[in-house]
Amino acid sequence: MSSEESYRAILRYLTNEREPYAPGTEGNVKRKIRKAAACYVVRGGTLYYQRRQRHRKTFAELEVVLQPERRRDLIEAAHLGPGGTHHTRHQTWHYLSKTYWWRGILKQVKDYIKQCSKCQEKLDRSRPISDVSEMLEELGLDLESGEESNESEDDLSNFTSSPTTASKPAKKKPVSKHELVFVSGTLQSALRFVTSVLVFAALVTYFSQTTKTAY
The missing domain is CATH 1.20.5 (Single alpha-helices involved in coiled-coils or other helix-helix interfaces)
Structure with missing residues (x-):
């Protein structure tokens, strides 16, 4: 089951009181849906992920984007800054993740920037680097941030795996x-x-x- 299908299963569970599960859903998958749904809420028919904010007792509600085309459009809009400037991948992710969410969002941001011709030309030219985040990126390192750790907090890792196959511990x-x-x-x-x-x-x-x- 893909992450999109998982999100739709959670949306159905939170909105359909009479039939919260799709026909043929197995018992262990139902338990995973219930567990994952605790991190989400539905507002006006739209699914939102409740992300825990560091050093705060409140949650940020981020819209879960299900359509692949819309995801790419949002990444492109977050990547392009005023005056035609191109943001770094950390800046792009940080701006995007303030409002939107889906599993694998950080990886898709990285993949998008790898395909951006202007960003690749920028990396190929020798130039002084003043931004620490850009320096780490050019060294192949990711800028650590507390919010970035939320990439795996939505409890979909087990939910999307096959119910009959025991998942191996990730290295x-x-x-x-x-x-x-x-x-x-x-x-x-x-x-x-x-x-x-x-x-x-x-x-x-x-x-x-x-x-x-x-x-």
């Missing part, structure tokens, strides 16, 4: 910030070592000159 990918911390830690260690060597050399020079003066 955790290395987080970019760990690599940055490692590089930073190595640099700090090297700086401490160089500082120690310079201090030792200065002391040796000082005592050598003091000894010569004494004699």
Whole structure:
């Protein structure tokens, strides 16, 4: 079952009191629908995802977009800034995810920008980089953000899997910030070592000159 079909099943569950499930829906799938539906609400016939806001007790209600064509149009509108400027993928995702939601939204933003000819030309040209997010992107790293972690919070990962197949635990990918911390830690260690060597050399020079003066 695709994510679009899953969202439609949730929408049906929240709006159809007499027949909340499609005919032939198995019991374990019904339980997954009920569990996933706890993160959603329907307003005027439109499904909204309730995203937990960090350090707050409130939820942001984001419209769930079901149509693939509309998703691409929204990504394009979020990517293009005033004056014809092109936003970075993090800026595009951040602007888009303030209002809209669907599972895999971040990946689709990345794929769209990879196909943007102007953005690719921009990456090919050598230029000074002042924006930290752009610097990380050109290094192949993603800018960590608290909101980005919500990419997997809508409880659709198990819901979209086959009910008869046991899902294997997903392998955790290395987080970019760990690599940055490692590089930073190595640099700090090297700086401490160089500082120690310079201090030792200065002391040796000082005592050598003091000894010569004494004699």
